Amino acid sequence: MVAEAEIVCQQNMGVSDVKFFPNKGSNIHEIGDADAIISPPSFDRVRPSEPVSAELLTSQDDAKTADAISDAALESAVLQFVPCIRSGSFADIGPRRYMEDEHVRIDDLSSHLGSLYNFPNPSAFYGVFDGHGGPEAAAYIRKNVIKFFFEDVSFPQTSEVDKVFLQEVENSLRKAFLLADSALADDCSVNTSSGTTALTAFIFGRLLMVANAGDCRAVLSRKGEAIDMSEDHRPIYPSERRRVEDLGGYIEDGYLNGVLSVTRALGDWDMKLPKGAPSPLIAEPEFRQMVLTEDDEFLIIGCDGIWDVMSSQHAVSLVRKGLRRHDDPERCARDLVMEALRLNTFDNLTVIIVCFSSLDHRESEPSPPQRKLRCCSLSAEALCSLRSLLEGGASN
Numbered sequence: 001m002v003a004e005a006e007i008v009c010q011q012n013m014g015v016s017d018v019k020f021f022p023n024k025g026s027n028i029h030e031i032g033d034a035d036a037i038i039s040p041p042s043f044d045r046v047r048p049s050e051p052v053s054a055e056l057l058t059s060q061d062d063a064k065t066a067d068a069i070s071d072a073a074l075e076s077a078v079l080q081f082v083p084c085i086r087s088g089s090f091a092d093i094g095p096r097r098y099m100e101d102e103h104v105r106i107d108d109l110s111s112h113l114g115s116l117y118n119f120p121n122p123s124a125f126y127g128v129f130d131g132h133g134g135p136e137a138a139a140y141i142r143k144n145v146i147k148f149f150f151e152d153v154s155f156p157q158t159s160e161v162d163k164v165f166l167q168e169v170e171n172s173l174r175k176a177f178l179l180a181d182s183a184l185a186d187d188c189s190v191n192t193s194s195g196t197t198a199l200t201a202f203i204f205g206r207l208l209m210v211a212n213a214g215d216c217r218a219v220l221s222r223k224g225e226a227i228d229m230s231e232d233h234r235p236i237y238p239s240e241r242r243r244v245e246d247l248g249g250y251i252e253d254g255y256l257n258g259v260l261s262v263t264r265a266l267g268d269w270d271m272k273l274p275k276g277a278p279s280p281l282i283a284e285p286e287f288r289q290m291v292l293t294e295d296d297e298f299l300i301i302g303c304d305g306i307w308d309v310m311s312s313q314h315a316v317s318l319v320r321k322g323l324r325r326h327d328d329p330e331r332c333a334r335d336l337v338m339e340a341l342r343l344n345t346f347d348n349l350t351v352i353i354v355c356f357s358s359l360d361h362r363e364s365e366p367s368p369p370q371r372k373l374r375c376c377s378l379s380a381e382a383l384c385s386l387r388s389l390l391e392g393g394a395s396n
Contacts, residue, residue, distance in 0.1 A: 063288040063289070080206070080293075080294075081206060081294045082122070082205065083357065084356065085107050085122050085124050085354065085355070086354075086355050087105055087107055087329055087352060087353060087354045088330030088331070088332065088333045089333050089353070090334040090337050090349075090350075090351055091103065091337070091350040092337050092341070092348070093348055094340075094341065094349045096348050100134070100138055101138065101348045101349070101350040102129040102131070102138040102139055102142035102196075102350075103350050103352060104126065104127040105126055105352055106125045106126070108124065112125075113150065117155075118159060119157060119204060120159055120161050120205040120207075121159075121205065122203060123202075123203060124203040126200065126201045126354060127199065127200040127201075128301050128303055128350055129141050129142055129196045129198050130196060130216055130303040130304060130348070130350070131194065132194075133191065133193040133194040133267075134193070135194075136189065136191055136194040137266060138196040140183075140184060140187060140189070140190050141180055141196055144183070148176050153175045155169075155172050156168035161206070161207050165204075166209075169204075170211075173200065173209075173211045174211075177211065177213055177284065178284070180198075180266055181266045184266055184267040185272075185275055190267065192268075192270040194267055195265045195268030196214075196266050196267055197264070197265050198212070198213050198266055199212045199213075199214065201218055201301055206293075207289065207290075208220070208289065208291075208292055209287065209288075210229040210288050211286070211287050212230035212233070212285055212286055213264040213265060213283055214264050214265050215232040215261070215304040216230070216302065216303050216304060217302060218299060218301045219316060220290060221296070221298050221299070221300070221316045222295050222297070223295045224297075224316065224320050225313075225316070226313040226315070226316040227290075228312055229288045229299070230288060232304070232307070233286075234262060234263065235251045235255060236251075236254050240263040240264075244263055247279065249279075256280060256281060259271065260281065264281070264283065265283065297355070297356060297359060298319060298323065298329070298354060298355045299353070299354040300315055300353055301353075302315070302336070302349075302351045304347060305347030305348055308340075308347060310339065319336060322335055333351040333352065333353045
């Protein structure tokens with residue numbers, strides 16, 4: 001499988017994909033151009049107060065923390081189903097004036113990082129970064145994603161997936177989120193009012209791990225049933241509201257301190273200063289893990305522009321229908337974005353779809369209608385006339 005990292009940076013309705021193929025063994029620090037991104041004169045920081053879809057699935061029995069996944073379950077993963085990973089993505093500026101979303105898509109992490117890294121097979125990495133207050137924060141995280149998530153944190157390496165590796169990965173990802181957040185405060189090219197939500201998904205063998213800070217969402221399809229692999233960090237949710245108020249913050253009209261529609265994000269240092277002081281806006285991610293089975297078909301990773309106008313189950317059903325028809329995750333990602341636009345979303349749109357296998361029982365093309373043969377009976381006199389006619393023709 002060819003190593004691939006897809007980076008999207010748009011300022012208009014068109015999509016521009018830049019493929020990135022680092023040399024194996026090289027010291028990888030940045031993805032994308034090193035040129036500074038010039039900010040437009042002004043940006044909408046507070047998102048419009050549109051109603052948020054309340055149809056969210058709550059059955060999360062299968063999404064577990066690191067401690068809840070037993071060694072036996074991880075050991076059995078080696079002997080059973082192994083996902084065959086492929087993915088597709090699509091992004092659109094939507095009705096906004098500026099594109100502030102970024103994403104990264106790496107289907108073969110081992111090949112992408114080179115021989116210096118040793119991971120279980122298969123290994124993959126995906127991320128969606130939904131910026132606000134300007135594109136600088138999301139673009140900065142995307143450009144330095146390999147540095148933050150692998151180099152600076154000494155990402156754990158092994159060919160075996162066990163409970164120790166699982167805990168080490170979680171610790172490294174938590175550190176990576178916090179380091180990236182701190183780097184945004186120190187880099188003078190990033191405005192202190194610019195921030196980004198961040199959702200990353202890792203696949204190691206049959207292990208799926210999602211880390212989330214913000215309101216992007218990952219949804220797993222298990223036999224067509226939507227399973228949320230992340231929780232939207234919004235001020236309206238009781239657990240986040242309690243945490244915010246305990247740290248001295250307040251919720252006004254559904255916004256953190258009357259300003260921000262999320263309670264977790266990287267950047268936004270004008271709301272976190274002084275650095276090191278407790279803040280109701282945090283970059284701490286939450287984690288969910290899953291041991292994949294043959295029933296797990298694909299994962300949808302999308303920014304909130306998707307989930308503002310459709311439920312997790314709606315998205316899964318739409319993608320599943322498309323995969324059964326043409327088995328193309330790229331087309332399904334585009335269809336999902338087009339559906340959100342049809343439903344009048346008011347935000348930028350970014351979707352990644354990760355397939356774990358080809359769906360069976362694809363919808364077959366309708367067969368052409370069969371011509372029905374009509375039977376009729378002939379009288380004895382008609383049969384004699386027909387016989388005479390045929391015999392006369394044969395004698396000529």
